[in-house]
Amino acid sequence: MASVFEYAPAPESRSVVDIAPSYGLFIDGEFAEAADGKVFKTVSPSTEEVLSEVAQAGEADVERAVKAARKAFEKWSALPGSERAKYLFRIARIIQERSRELAVLETLDNGKPIKETRDADLPLVAAHFFYYAGWADKLDHAGYGANPRPLGVAGQVIPWNFPLLMLAWKIAPALATGNTVVLKPAETTPLSALFFADICRQAGLPKGVVNILPGYGDTGAALVAHPDVNKVAFTGSTAVGKEIARTVAGTRKKLTLELGGKGANIVFDDAPIDQAVEGIVTGIFFNQGQVCCAGSRLLVQESIHDELLDSLKRRLSTLRLGDPLDKNTDIGAINSAEQLARITALAEQGEAEGAERWSPACDLPGSGYWFAPTLFTNVTQAHTVARDEIFGPVLSVLTFRTPDEAVAKANNTQYGLSAGIWTEKGSRILAVASKLRAGVIWSNTFNKFDPTSPFGGYKESGFGREGGRHGLEAYLDV
């Protein structure tokens, strides 16, 4: 008998998903070439294998798509809410039926572990469509007065970290409220949005209600700037968000922005330590830390710093990094070479500024984009790794002595998207939570999502809320 319990590889089958060699844009219910014939390649981050060639939308395509959405808006917005709900429920059920296929596809295109796409992303995607389907015929009771009206055409730009989930967050409330959509997925992860286009056809969704335009930043810029777009919704980096805010300023377009974050995960000395360690791991290593609400700053009460760090390091040593299609993989690939370069540069800066770097012993695969889970200790508020969003599996550990100091440090950031509080004392949870300037505050857990719960930020993390009843407001003329 071997003396070590080695887990044999348990790869999910690739054959459940059929990726075509090329994909077009999805405009007015049809797949079409880009007007100028441009295409780009999408690769699998874990192997650098080219998965498919995708049409790249230009200004003329944005024009066509917005026109199609405008035309479809008349009929779609005039439908009774209960009719729109039928389509959304149908989409939600098709997503459930095809969830294995979509999970594998998302893992191939994004690099995140199948465990996460299968157990987190896809169930949430379906749940969002179900949830907003339920609202479609109850808008009179959403708290925005009787008969609230949709805005018109929504131009939506989404990121690469949760390609299908961000699509669901954007499209489900837009359709439920009677808007039509032109959505631009990220250039590194366009495939699941194109599969979603196919799902719209499968569900018999009227033509032009949903249009998908893969492309780069310039495609997004053209969409945001289009004069016939009534609502802009963006999730992505703060820098791009600021640019969009400038573009939209002075127009009548409604805008919501979900931008960066540098979430504080605060662990008090009376915390349930073992569960706090799990929460810290979930907070920063879920999706390789490529999460805007990641708990990337760990604030530990000084009295338990050493004990907690020992536990955390031991726990990180059990993380399994590798093939994202293996069901036992905890840490997958970084989404792109560019992102890997950014994480690498920021980590090097952390070292140069004197923070102490630590990673568990871990072999990185030969091809693809990989970054080992990393801790920085001896970090202070003055370090770059405590201020800048790294968007990777890098945790900065800071300490505090009193609850007031914890709150002051947690709030001392240009962002304000998420925070976590770990303590067994209920009154402390409430006292601290009420002082934190962050859109989402978790207590004794982290990175928990639910369609009924609103999500959004303060300060440079953006404005507006997605999810829950609050998420309807961004798509209604109220």
Place this chain on the structure above:
Amino acid sequence: MPTTAPTAHALADVTASDSTLRRFLHGLPGVDAVGLEARAASLGTRSIKTTAKAYAIDLAISMVDLTTLEGADTPGKVRALGAKAVHPDPTDRTTPTTAAVCVYPDMVAVAKEAVAGSGVKVASVATAFPAGRAALDVKLADVRDAVAAGADEIDMVIDRGAFLSGKYLKVYDEIVAVKEACGTSARLKVIFETGELSTYDNIRRASWLGMLAGADFIKTSTGKVAVNATPANTLLMLEAVRDFRAQTGVQIGVKPAGGIRTSKDAIKFLVLVNETAGADWLDNHWFRFGASSLLNDLLMQRQKLATGRYSGPDYVTVD
């Protein structure tokens, strides 16, 4: 290999009085039930296939305490059980033996004879099992009786009434006394009956109390109540032995008992061991399964891996 010798360790002074002991046990980090159960569930999704599965099945067989604890037990029944422990699968002599057979004290001598020379240990549930509601003298007599008959291991139940009413030192003293009665020849497993302790905080406190008092093993339950071993309470106890070794250098074993019936479940528990306490516990000296019906499922799965086909209940022995 770390020792289980009850040496004076870093925590000796916490048992000086009832109040120091209470302060210590209540000062242990709390347990968040939602988080604990979520972690146990997520480890349950590990996919164990092919060679890893074959390894895990053999390991699980070698960790089984094959048990008969019925009022109707007879020497014949115990001899049959002993034979099965020695040769779990008569059609395949490469099958590992189980760790032990577990019987009532009056059957220890019979069991000892049945497994003689095989390396299979004999465990006995002494101390007025399963209720534990007897005078300490009676419990100690029960233990001495079993040890004298040759028991290698004693499974004792704690006084849950005393524990729940906060008389921690009483529970501690009883465990110390039983450990003493075990002498140097028998290892002591302390059963908490976690289903009756009700909260995870209590299970963590009981684990530390047992370890402080000199338990060689901590064990979830008797198998005689509604809620027995669960992935969550076993995970919690694995955290306790891991932390105890980190503080004292003393390694303690863990035994989930009751309710583990399938190979799939057993493998999930082994994943918990592997990723919580670590590989040092993946051995039947440090981890056991208290289960009687589990063994047959392990054997059927083992035959399936060997032949590629499922056989059926008639291809494994009934007792």
